[in-house]
Amino acid sequence: MLSMLEEAVLLAVDEASGGLRATRQHGAAYALVGAVFFDLALARRIDTDTDNIQILDHSPTGSPTLDRVLSAMAQRNDSTSVRDWIEAIYYRREDLEGEALAGLIRQGILRHEKSKRFWVIDVERFPLIDNRPQQDVRLRLAEAILSDTIPDTRDIMLVSIAEPCGLLGYFLTEAQMTSRRERIMTLCKLETISRKVAAAINDLEATLRQGAHRFA
Amino acid sequence: MPANASPKRQIVKDLRIDSVDNWCSKSRRDCPAAEEDGANMMQVTEATRNGWRVVTVTGRADHETADALESALRSAVEANSRVAADFSALDYISSVGLRAVVQAARAAQKRGSEFAICGISGMVRKVFEVSGLHQLLQIHGELPC
Numbered sequence: 001m002l003s004m005l006e007e008a009v010l011l012a013v014d015e016a017s018g019g020l021r022a023t024r025q026h027g028a029a030y031a032l033v034g035a036v037f038f039d040l041a042l043a044r045r046i047d048t049d050t051d052n053i054q055i056l057d058h059s060p061t062g063s064p065t066l067d068r069v070l071s072a073m074a075q076r077n078d079s080t081s082v083r084d085w086i087e088a089i090y091y092r093r094e095d096l097e098g099e100a101l102a103g104l105i106r107q108g109i110l111r112h113e114k115s116k117r118f119w120v121i122d123v124e125r126f127p128l129i130d131n132r133p134q135q136d137v138r139l140r141l142a143e144a145i146l147s148d149t150i151p152d153t154r155d156i157m158l159v160s161i162a163e164p165c166g167l168l169g170y171f172l173t174e175a176q177m178t179s180r181r182e183r184i185m186t187l188c189k190l191e192t193i194s195r196k197v198a199a200a201i202n203d204l205e206a207t208l209r210q211g212a213h214r215f216a
Numbered sequence: 217m218p219a220n221a222s223p224k225r226q227i228v229k230d231l232r233i234d235s236v237d238n239w240c241s242k243s244r245r246d247c248p249a250a251e252e253d254g255a256n257m258m259q260v261t262e263a264t265r266n267g268w269r270v271v272t273v274t275g276r277a278d279h280e281t282a283d284a285l286e287s288a289l290r291s292a293v294e295a296n297s298r299v300a301a302d303f304s305a306l307d308y309i310s311s312v313g314l315r316a317v318v319q320a321a322r323a324a325q326k327r328g329s330e331f332a333i334c335g336i337s338g339m340v341r342k343v344f345e346v347s348g349l350h351q352l353l354q355i356h357g358e359l360p361c
Contacts, residue, residue, distance in 0.1 A: 041311065047279045048311045050346050056279050150322040150352055153315040189348045190318075192311050 002107075003063065004042065005035040007137050007158055009100035010109065011167045015134065018113065018127035020097070026208075027164035027201045032096040033089045034164075034197035036069050037082075038157045041193070045070055048192040052080045065099045082196045090200070101126055109133050138171040144187065145172065145180050151187065159187040160194030164201055257281075260288045268360060269296035274305040277313030285313060289320030297329050300359055304335030309343050321353050334359045 002010065008031065012020050037053075040046045043061045047054050058074045060067045069089055079085060104110045110126040117123050128134060137158070144151035144159055145168070151159075162168050163184060169177060177184070188194050258281035259274040269292045277285050292299045301317065303309075309317075317333065324331035334356045336344050344355065 044279060044312070049308075050343055054279075054310075150318060150325050152322065153318055156318070186348055186351045190314075190352070191347070195346070 002133060002137075003035075003066075003100070003103070004038045004154070004157060004161065005032060005065065005096060006100045006103050007133075008032060008035045008161045008165065008167070009097055010104060010134050011137055011141075011162055011170065012165065013110065013126050013128060013134065014170075015128055015131060018110075018125035020124075020126065021167070021170065026204050027166065028097075030086065030090055030197050030200050030204070031161045031164040032100075033086050034193050035157075035161045036066060036089065036096060037086070037193045038161070038191075039063070039066055040070060042154070042157075046073075048082050050192060051082060053082045053085055054080070065094075065096065068094070082192055083199065086193075086196050086200050141168070142171060145183055146176065148183075156187050156190050157194070159184065160191055160197070163188050164197060258285060260285070262288075262292060264296075265359075268298045268300050270300045270302055270359060272302040272305065276308040277306060277316065278308060278310040279312050282310075282312040282316040286316035286319055289317065290323050293320060293324040293327060293329050293331060298360075299324060299329060300332045300334050300356075302334050302359060303340055304337065306336070306340050307338070309340050314343065314347065314349070318349075318352070330354070332356050332360050 009020075012028075014021055037046065040061070041048070043066065045055065045057050045059075045061060045066070047056055053073075055070070055073055058070060061070070072089070072092070073085065076088075079088065101110065101112075104126070105112055109128065109130050111129050113125040113127060115123045115125070140152075140155050141159055141162060143149075144155040159168075168184065172180075188198065257275050258277060261272040261274070263270050263272070271289060271292050273285060273288075275281070289299070289301060301320075321331045321333075332354045333344075335358065336355065344350065349355070
């Protein structure tokens with residue numbers, strides 16, 4: 001089974017060109033940190049309440065990415081807030097996307113291509129070798145959003161990661177996105193980690209707007 | 217109760233309860249050990265009232281008890297068409313506990329069973345309100361039965 005981080009990054013791969021898409025760069029970076037926390041929660045290494053995070057188990061998960069984040073968390077016991085930990089991992093500038101791509105390549109879902117544009121600029125592409133996992137993720141999320149049934153908790157988590165990355169528009173039409181806006185917001189609010197990721201993105205965007213006003 | 221009767225099943229007619237099942241849960245521990253240090257213990261009691269299977273949950277729904285909670289709620293849903301989860305004595309619920317409730321509600325919906333959450337208060341109410349779960353699940357102030 002793919003990790004939450006791998007599923008989120010797989011959604012960003014353009015099935016036609018192999019290019020990586022994300023319409024909200026800052027949002028995507030925070031959301032991928034959220035994906036790692038969801039993976040740790042699903043592995044029963046952490047648990048959260050409305051504000052705080054609790055490390056339940058320091059033992060390795062087998063995923064180098066998760067184990068590195070878990071180890072960083074275990075070394076600092078001065079912070080228990082979900083929000084603080086999202087910020088702390090965000091500012092470590094981990095290459096979460098790169099590690100997820102490497103995992104998808106190892107599993108035979110993507111391949112890596114490098115080329116040059118104008119003989120100078122490096123261009124990386126990740127064409128799909130097996131498009132079934134991406135189709136499966138898209139179908140699950142479309143079902144979670146377009147139906148009124150109670151989704152699986154894993155799909156709730158993934159919707160709340162895909163939304164701030166701006167990835168829902170790659171498999172839903174504009175009309176579907178508009179008509180199901182309330183449902184999307186409901187799913188994005190259910191998990192503490194999602195709410196704190198959204199708050200971190202809002203604060204960052206507000207700071208960037210203030211900075212832009214000062215320089216204007 | 218007769219000496220040879222199962223302690224897990226008794227009939228309490230004067231309370232208009234048809235059947236009652238009790239157990240408690242603490243990860244990797246049996247009930248007696250859990251009773252010794254009740255800090256993380258969760259207790260689940262089941263009763264049938266007016267066609268509703270009422271699952272009363274007491275204590276904490278967290279990483280230690282979430283699996284047992286999901287299992288109890290799912291079992292109730294599989295055997296009954298109307299299940300009410302009485303959380304009036306639930307003191308704490310973490311994200312993993314909440315996921316257990318959502319998964320049980322999903323199982324009920326798949327089976328076409330009614331699944332109602334009742335009596336939430338205090339910290340548990342706050343968690344349900346902040347997460348907006350009322351938009352996804354049936355939440356009642358009081359038991360429907």
